[in-house]
């Protein structure tokens with residue numbers, strides 16, 4: 001089954017939204033297989049946001065990701081990368097539809113609550129960037145037969 005990486009950004013941690021965001025993933029039927037609080041170093045952020053490195057606002061994004069520790073999550077599920085991106089919503093919280101995490105909790109492009117991997121390839125690299133293999137847990141999801149039909153997983 002597929003895995004994806006989510007980061008609860010300082011905008012979630014400082015606003016006390018960790019529980020609310022986690023609950024959404026649990027309620028959806030996704031399995032949390034890795035979770036830790038971590039402070040993101042300059043070098044991790046320079047790799048993680050390499051696609052934005054030349055942007056004039058890069059330093060601001062980096063600073064904003066270092067305002068507090070973040071919570072890194074690895075979620076598992078069928079098609080989980082796409083499912084989580086849909087739950088996340090578009091980058092700009094002002095245009096993100098209500099019902100998405102960014103749409104419900106943010107009004108900013110930068111302070112937009114969570115990061116979520118954007119493709120299966122990126123997810124693999126990002127999960128490995130934040131979690132060692134022994135920090136990811138393989139345990140039965142007891143409600144699996146109630147979450148998926150048996151030909152879906």
Ligand code: IDP
Nearest residue numbers: 052057061090091109110111112114115116118
């Ligand atoms: P995504 O998080 O929706 O995948 P990316 O383009 O990968 O969006 O950008 C990563 C993060 O960088 C965004 O979530 C946001 O916090 C920040 N960011 C992106 N574009 C801007 C911008 O134009 N101004 C300020 N921050 C930005």
Ligand code: MG
Nearest residue numbers: 115116117118
């Ligand atoms: Mg992105």
